[in-house]
Amino acid sequence: MTSVSEAHRGARRVELGHTPPLRLAFGTAHSGLRHSASGASRSSAVAPMEESRAPVGSPREPEGRSRPRNKYSVLLPTYNERENLPLIVWLLVKSFSESGFNYEIIIIDDGSPDGTRDVAEQLEKIYGSDKILLRPREKKLGLGTAYIHGMKHATGNYIIIMDADLSHHPKFIPEFIRKQREGNFDIVSGTRYKGNGGVYGWDLKRKIISRGANFITQILLRPGASDLTGSFRLYKKEVLQKLIERCVSRGYVFQMEMIVRARQLNYTVGEVPISFVDRVYGESKLGGNEIVSFLKGLLTLFATT
Template sequence: MTRTLVVMPTYNEVENIADIVGRVRLARPEADVLVVDDGSPDGTGAVVQELAEQDDQVNALHRSGKQGLGAAYRAGFTWGLERDYDVLVEMDADGSHQPEQLGRLLDASAGGADLVIGSRWVAGGEVRNWPLRRRLISRGGTFYARFMLGLPVVDATAGFRAFRRSALERIDLGAVASQGYCFQIDMTRRVHGLGMTIAEVPVTFVERQRGASKMSGAIVREALWRVTLWGLARLVPGHRQRVSG
C-alpha cells in the first residue's frame, strides 16, 4: 500500500490547525500528517502536540524560531524520507487548500507523475475571496517563471503539491536555498530540469478566514531576484558559473 505523508508548516496558526488536520484525517484516513511548527508564539505547537498524542497518524516536528517556508518543507521532507513514505504532500495549514481535493493529487501521483501541482489556474481551478493584487502577483509570478525558466506549468507558485519519493530523492534538498513562496518555483524547476514528469490538477483555493497571511514584500522580492538569476543562468552563456542557490 502507498504510504502518504501530508506535510504542513505552521507559524501562528492556532486558530486553524486543529480544523485542517481533522479534515485531512477525515478526507484521507490512510494518510499520515506531519506538522512542522517554527516555534509559534501563539501556542500552535502545543495544540499540534496534543493532536499528535491523541492520534498516532498525526506527528509534530518542533523547530526553534521562524526559519522560513522552504526550510520547514525541507525538514518535513527529510523526516518523511527517513521513514520511507512513498508520497509526500505539501499543504498549507490555513484552510486555503481543501483536504477534500487531496485525492485528485494522489490519483495523478499514482498515475505516474513525479510532481503533481494542485493548480488554481488550469481549467476547472478556482480562487475564492482573493483581492486583485494577490491574483496579479500569482499570475504574474508564474508568467515570469515560465518565461525565464521555461517551466511547462500554469501555476508555478502553487503550494498544494504531491511529490513521489523517487523525485525528492533525486533532488539535492540541501542545495535548495529559497525560503518563501519562491521555494515552489525552485522545486518545480529542479523537477523539470531532471526530466521528471509534472502534472497539474484543478483545485479550489480559498483565502484564509482566520489569522494573518504570511505574504510580504520580502517574499515577492526574493522570488523576483532568484528567478531572474536562474533565468540568466539558463539564457545567458557564461552566466551560470556566477549563480548559485
C-alpha cells in the first residue's frame, strides 16, 4: 500500500531539483502534509515559478454577514497520480488558507492501479473530510462524467477544475477569483496563449500539436477565447451544470466543446494568463488515439455549431 510519506518523499525530490529543465520550484510539502488544513497557512511560502510571478494583491473573502460566503469546490479527476496528488493537495490547501476563501477539494479517482486511491484516503484523514472528499469510481469513465460525478458531491457555488499532475499551479486561483468578481464572469479560463501565459517543459512536437490544434479550432469555431484545450477553469456551478448537459464530447475534446457551448448560450468568459508546466511525475495521457479523437470531435463541432 502506498503511503503519503512515500509520495511526500517524491515531493521532496521536486525541491531538490528532479524537475523538467525549466528550473521550476513548486516548494515542498515537508511540513504542511503532516499538519491540519488550518495549519497549512503557517507553512513556509511556496517558491513561485521563475517564468511567472504569483499574482499580486490577491483578493480575500470579505468579512461580514451581509451575504452568504462563497465556497469554491475544486474537482480533481485522477488516474495514476499517486506521486503528484499529495503535493497538489498541499499547494491547494495552502493557497486557500492564505487567501481566506472557503473551499473543498473533491478527488475523483477512476480506479487507478498505482495506489492513488490509498494516498487520497490518507489525505482525507490528514486534512479532514470537510476539506478533502474522496469520491472514487471503479474504472476510467472519462473526464466529462468525472465532473458530473464530482458536482453531485460539491457544496460550493463555484467550481474549479484543474489537472492533478502539477501542470496547473494553485497560486493562480486567487487571480481567477478576482477576475470573476471584477466582471461577474460566468467562466474564467486559464490561458497559455495570451499575455504572459506560456508552456514550459514540452518538447517541440507537443508545442506544435497544441498550437496547431488551437489555431485550427480558432479558424473553424470562432470561440471568442484564446485557449480552448486548457483545463484550468472556474465556473459558476449552475453554468457548469448547464454546459455539461449540452456537451456530447468525450476526452480532450470535452474542454473545447465547453467553451463553444458557452458562446452559444451567451455565457461570459474571462481569461487569466497562466504558466502551464509539464507533469513532474508520471506519463502524459495524450497519445495517438487522443489526437485522432480530437480531430473527429473538432469536425463534429464544426458541423453542429
